[in-house]
Amino acid sequence: MNRISVAAALLLVSAVALAALSWVRVGGSVEQVFQPGAPAVLDVPGGEFMVWSAGAVDVRCEPADIEGPWSARSVRDEDLTVEGEGRTWRGALLVTAEPPGTYEITCTGDAALALGDPPLIHDFSTQLYLRFGAALLALAGIVTGLAGAITAARRRKRVAA
Structure with missing residues (x-):
């Protein structure tokens, strides 16, 4: 697995984690x-x-x-x-x-x-920001993955020629 694939995978995992954080209540206490x-x-x-x-x-x-x-x-x-x-x-x-x-x-x-x-997240606007950030990370992961796939395909063509 090359570096671009690893970067794409990390971006996608981060996007899923950020999205999950916006749906799951974290923290809060009764003192x-x-x-x-x-x-x-x-x-x-x-x-x-x-x-x-x-x-x-x-x-x-x-x-x-x-x-x-x-x-x-x-x-x-x-x-x-x-x-x-x-x-x-x-x-x-x-x-x-x-x-x-x-x-x-x-x-x-x-x-x-x-x-x-x-x-930790107690208002709708923060949830929206997290979901928007998750969408941007997912998009960055997809674009990075596509760039890596295109680069790998070009490399294979050059080696085959």
Whole structure:
């Protein structure tokens, strides 16, 4: 097997891995379970955390004494789940808080709640970027493979002549 074939195979394998990553949920964790209405404290090193709920309920959260930007986006429709503390948790809110640090929030909802890390890929646009990248890698692998096949065929013709 020549170098071009190996490069084409590696590109195609990378494309499959990238595509799989866009369909499989990776990561996500439950770090602190708390009851609705009770304050919860979480250390947020990356500026982003997930509020998980034990059921498909509407959840609202308010921060206490926050110094920077704060946003909470509902992710109930994105089918994000994680296993932890003996149950399945559903993604309720993706919270972005700057700067990274320790935050105290109070949330309301009709089910037990938990704070933790979001999955690695937790929004539709990131999934689209991954799938687009996978398509480009696959195309590059196919083009590289075709170039290798054409080069090998020309070499065989020269040797035969």
